[in-house]
Structures are given as C-alpha cells and as structure tokens.
Amino acid sequence: MTDSVLSVRDLVIEFATRRGPLRAIDGISFDIAKGEVLGVVGESGAGKSLTGTAVIGLVEPPGRIASGEIRLAGRRIDNLPRDEMRKVRGKQIGMIFQDPLTSLDPLMKIGDQLIETIRTHAAMTWAQARDRAVFLLEEVGIPAAAERLMAHPHEFSGGMRQRVVIALALAAGPDVVVADEPTTALDVSVQAQIIALLRRLTRDHGMAVMLITHDMGVIAQIADRVAVMYAGRIVEIGPVREVIGRPHHPYTAGLMGSIPSLRSDHARLRQIPGSMPRLDAIPQGCAFNPRCDRVLDRCRVERPQLASFDRTAAACFDPILGHDAEVRA
Amino acid sequence: MSSYLVRRLLEAILVMVVVAIVAFTLFRFVGDPVNQMVGQDIGIAERDRLRAELGLDDGLLVQCGRFIWNALHFDFGISYKFRAPVTDLIAARLPATLELSLAASIFAIAAGIPLGVHTGIHRDGALSRLIMAGSLIGVSLPTFLIGILLIYLFSVTLHWLPSYGRGEVVSLGFWQTGFLTGSGLRALILPAVTLGLFQLTLVMRLVRSEMLEVLRTDYIRFARARGLTDRAIHFRHALKNTLVPVVTIIGLQIGSIIAFSIITETVFQWPGMGLLFIQAVQNADIPIMAAYLLLTAVIFVTINLIVDLIYRAIDPRIRMSGRV
Ligand SMILES: Nc1ncnc2c1ncn2[C@@H]1O[C@H](COP(=O)(O)OP(=O)(O)OP(=O)(O)O)[C@@H](O)[C@H]1O
Ligand SMILES: [Mg+2]
Numbered sequence: 001m002t003d004s005v006l007s008v009r010d011l012v013i014e015f016a017t018r019r020g021p022l023r024a025i026d027g028i029s030f031d032i033a034k035g036e037v038l039g040v041v042g043e044s045g046a047g048k049s050l051t052g053t054a055v056i057g058l059v060e061p062p063g064r065i066a067s068g069e070i071r072l073a074g075r076r077i078d079n080l081p082r083d084e085m086r087k088v089r090g091k092q093i094g095m096i097f098q099d100p101l102t103s104l105d106p107l108m109k110i111g112d113q114l115i116e117t118i119r120t121h122a123a124m125t126w127a128q129a130r131d132r133a134v135f136l137l138e139e140v141g142i143p144a145a146a147e148r149l150m151a152h153p154h155e156f157s158g159g160m161r162q163r164v165v166i167a168l169a170l171a172a173g174p175d176v177v178v179a180d181e182p183t184t185a186l187d188v189s190v191q192a193q194i195i196a197l198l199r200r201l202t203r204d205h206g207m208a209v210m211l212i213t214h215d216m217g218v219i220a221q222i223a224d225r226v227a228v229m230y231a232g233r234i235v236e237i238g239p240v241r242e243v244i245g246r247p248h249h250p251y252t253a254g255l256m257g258s259i260p261s262l263r264s265d266h267a268r269l270r271q272i273p274g275s276m277p278r279l280d281a282i283p284q285g286c287a288f289n290p291r292c293d294r295v296l297d298r299c300r301v302e303r304p305q306l307a308s309f310d311r312t313a314a315a316c317f318d319p320i321l322g323h324d325a326e327v328r329a
Numbered sequence: 330m331s332s333y334l335v336r337r338l339l340e341a342i343l344v345m346v347v348v349a350i351v352a353f354t355l356f357r358f359v360g361d362p363v364n365q366m367v368g369q370d371i372g373i374a375e376r377d378r379l380r381a382e383l384g385l386d387d388g389l390l391v392q393c394g395r396f397i398w399n400a401l402h403f404d405f406g407i408s409y410k411f412r413a414p415v416t417d418l419i420a421a422r423l424p425a426t427l428e429l430s431l432a433a434s435i436f437a438i439a440a441g442i443p444l445g446v447h448t449g450i451h452r453d454g455a456l457s458r459l460i461m462a463g464s465l466i467g468v469s470l471p472t473f474l475i476g477i478l479l480i481y482l483f484s485v486t487l488h489w490l491p492s493y494g495r496g497e498v499v500s501l502g503f504w505q506t507g508f509l510t511g512s513g514l515r516a517l518i519l520p521a522v523t524l525g526l527f528q529l530t531l532v533m534r535l536v537r538s539e540m541l542e543v544l545r546t547d548y549i550r551f552a553r554a555r556g557l558t559d560r561a562i563h564f565r566h567a568l569k570n571t572l573v574p575v576v577t578i579i580g581l582q583i584g585s586i587i588a589f590s591i592i593t594e595t596v597f598q599w600p601g602m603g604l605l606f607i608q609a610v611q612n613a614d615i616p617i618m619a620a621y622l623l624l625t626a627v628i629f630v631t632i633n634l635i636v637d638l639i640y641r642a643i644d645p646r647i648r649m650s651g652r653v
Binding site (some may be wrong): 026056058086087088089090091094095097100102104106107116117120121150154165167169172247284291 | 342385392546547548550551552553555556557558559565566569570644645646
C-alpha cells in the first residue's frame, strides 16, 4: 500500500534468556493507511501488545527488535536515537493502554498532565496549552471541561478516566494511535461509548489506528481490516467482513467459532482445543498444527507463508475456501 | 479535615497517657526513691519524713495523677544524682541533641534521596553498583565503629575536624546553638555524619526500591508513550509517587535518630540528652530516665502527626477519603 502511514516489515522481536534468544514476534508485516483502523486479535500471548509496543518504540530489555523495520510516513523509526524516538512518541504516535485506572499519575491534576504533554511537543505558552487541554477534554466528551482540569484522576469514573487517557494520547495530534485493549477493563455499557468515541475521533482526525482487542464485537464495529495473530505471527489479515464472514485460516475460523455473539445461531460455543504453545516450544512448521483439525503432513515440517485468497491473505496450506466454511457450519 | 486532626490528636494524647503510666511505674517501682536520695546513715524517722514529703504514702492513683500533672507542667522532679530539677538538666541538653539530630537528618535526606533516585533510574550502571555496595557497608558497620573510624581519619590523622564536644555555642535565650559559630559547625560534621549514615543508606535503599516499583507502573509507561522527557518522568512523576512511603520512613527515622543519638553522643562526648541518659542509667537516676522516656515519646508522636499531615498534602486520594 502506498498511502500507508504506518508500515511494518518482517518485524522480529526476541527476548534474551539464559538459554538463548526467544522469538516472541517472528517476521510480521502489515500496513495501516491514513484514517484506517486495523484490528489485531489473537489469543493471550500471541504478541499483540509486543507489536504495539515496538511500534511506539518502547520495547524494553531483555526484549529487542532483532530485525525488520518500522516506517512512519516513509521514515524509518525503529532505529532512531533515543531522544529522536521520544519526540516521535506522543507527537506522531499515540498509545492508549488497557487500564484507565492505572494509566494516569494519581498525584497530578489531569489538567497538569495534559498541559505537560502538550507543551512537551509544541511551543505553546501555558495559557495556550491550557486552552487546548480544555478543548481536548471537550472533544472526548468530558462535561464541564474547564473545571475538570483541576481534578485528580481518582475523581473520575473508569469510563471518564479512559476518556482522559484518550485526550492525553491525542494531545499532540498523532497520526498513528496504538490502542491496546482500550475497553477491556471497562463496564460493558461504557465500552460501547468509548468505541463510539474512538470511531468518531478516528474519522475526524484521519488517524491510522492499530486496535488490539480480544473482542470480535469491537472489531466488527470499528475496524476496517483485521490481523489475526498466533504465536508471534500473523496468520490471516484482510478486510473485517471477509475475515469474520469467510475466514480462511482454521485458527481464525476457530476464533470466530468461540465468539458466541457473532454466530448467535450456534447453540454451543466452540472452543479451539489445546492452548497456544509457549515461546520455547513452538512446533516446527505451522505453529498451529498440533491444534488444527485440517492438519496435513506438510504442516508439520514447512512453515506456511501468507498467501492471498480473494481480498485476504492467510498463512495456511489447506485454507478453508468458501464452500468448506458452509459445510463446517 | 479538622475532625480528622482532632481524632489524630486524641490518639496522640492516648499514646502519651500510656507512656506516662509506664514512666510513672518506672519512676515509682524501680528501686526505692528514698533510698536513692539519701545516704546509708540516715535514720528510719528521717526516711519516713522524706517519704511523706515526697507523697510516696499517698494512693497509687493519686501519685500517678500527680506525676502526670507535674509532667504536664514540665516538672519531672529532682535528679537523684545531680540534685537539680530534671527539667533544667534536660533543657540544658536538649538543644545539643536536637541540633545534632537535625543536622544528621538533613544529611541523610539530602544525600539519600538523590542517591536513591540515581540508583533507581540507572539500576545496572557501574556507579549504581558501587553506591549499592558502599551502602551495604554503611548498614553493616555499627555506629560507634563508624564514629571511631571517622575520628581516626579526620581528627587524629588529618587534623581537619574536632573529635569531641560541641565547639563554641551562642545563647539565644533558653536555646544554646552551635549553628552560629565556625567551631560549632565544624564540631557538628563528624557526629552528624556518623549519626545520619545509617539513615542515609536506609532512605537511599527505600527511594531506590520505590523508584524501581513506580517506574514499572502503567502511568509511567503511559508517560513514556506520550513522549515526556526523562527528567519529567523521573522527577515530576516517579519521584513524587515514591514520596508517601519515603516520608513515612523518614519521619520514623528522625524519631529514632533522636532516640538513638545516645551512642553517637557517647563516642563524640556530645553534651546532649543521650549522654545525660547514659549517665542516668549508670547512676540509676530514675527521674531523668522517666523524663527522657516521656520526651522521646512526645517527639515520636509529634513526628507521626506531622508525617500524616504531609501525606495528605502529597496525596489527594488520602485527602478525599480521610484514611491514613
Ligand atoms: N519480558 C519478557 N520476557 C520474556 N518474554 C516476554 C516478555 N514480555 C513478553 N514476553 C512474551 O512475549 C509474548 C507476547 O506477549 P504480548 O504481551 O505481546 O501478548 P498479547 O498478545 O498482548 O497477550 P494478551 O492478550 O494477554 O495481552 C508472550 O509469549 C510473552 O510471554
Ligand atoms: Mg496484551
């Protein structure tokens, strides 16, 4: 894609351990275009957060980017000097974390946290930054914004705090936002509001969003495309309707099967048997092969690469094609 | 806020009453006050007269009440050994101890916090490792040994600093200060360092471990993700969040600095309360010991109260909920 704001190529992230390096991310590539929301799904430990952390340049030892590259609007950012990367963070890439209750400094007024962030990235006077802080709080739907500047985080409810977190992440007007499970910690009723807010902000600002989540419902509502991760690799990526409606990779199909709301006609919830391998025990060939009900001999020795099927790409030697899916359902 | 303050004050008073009862028990039942005061050759009649004069024949409750009442008026009786009012003896010594303790506390805090921050931020740096190794020595060497080593180095060998006494003092009414003369300040250095060294390492290690803890929190990660500078992250966000536990410990440590200045005062012949207390123990001078006990308790309780108030200034969540 030529209009991609964020472009990740063959990213490999390793953790140094006593018994040699462990590969947590094993050669993943994806692009996100301006104004596009890429959903990232997968079981716990698949490497979703780690990928997001790499994008914003916060992978910490013993982890390190072993190879590959990350480009922001064409400029390579994965090998920037420390202080250069710091200037990219917040200003060009924002990040929203899962838990709004712990994301804010409990001892600092939220106005001060906003003003501090704004002034770190823009040459503004305190008064200008304060006006922008009020504007940001209004934009994320906090009532009586000007007064709330003086409030400490504990004076907000969880949903309101996540709005503050979003305002902080957007304070310097980033082009790319990584949202790591932004609604997981919230009440169901609040989740919908936050998703609606994110969707509105994405549209208004034309940001590229990497939205990490476990919630297929969220993906269906807000994402344009979705990447399915398994054991540090992307096993399927494509437009949301395609991937959810006609999954090609057996793992994707299994994930969809374990989401009751998407297949409400199914009485029982299908779980994928077994669990994801640990990093030090990833099987040869396709990492999913021990759990796969369509496994071929080839899957146990050779690693499948992403290949295109219609508008999606899946890494599978025996992908589910259109009529298969109906047979299985 | 004010109801909270009232509750804390009542608690403090309760603590003081309990301590006062302990002090009274000590005063009244450890040894016989009359025997302590008079020589062998005084007759029974004379002893009984003294006993009645001191009120030792009254009921225990009456005696205890009188003890507390007198204490409230800063009257702790007459020292057996010095034959002078205990209050006067302590008043003459208190400034020396408080000034020494203040200097030691400032030394411990002013050096301990920056060292803790540094070793917390640069956890694996060479300098951090050196500091940590050094602090281990600071913790494990007994105070008197540190004092003697410092005296040996800076007084005996280098002749830079005096090895004993308080130097010249200036009298500000009831307060004799050593802060205003050159010799007073020079005399303060070695004892203050000796007394503060242990607390320095304690403060440093605490700040370090709190920093390590705080630097792992989500809000620090989020602060990094917003591109804040290291300085803002380390000092505006991380250090401030370590302060609640650090203030607690520092408060308690200032209390123990004062209480345990005894050893340092002995090593440096520092004319403070600690030295007075040691002499009192040697002479079984109960009134002084009881007064010392009460005074130390007052200091501890006061510091605790101040620490609580500082908490509330630092942490808005405590202010809200009224919890401690
Ligand atoms: N400090 C570390 N040392 C070793 N391995 C690590 C470390 N941090 C993360 N990992 C590994 O990296 C892999 C990816 O973790 P990551 O947090 O990205 O998973 P995730 O997909 O976000 O899962 P979740 O849905 O639970 O958030 C995991 O297998 C994890 O064990
Ligand atoms: Mg995660």
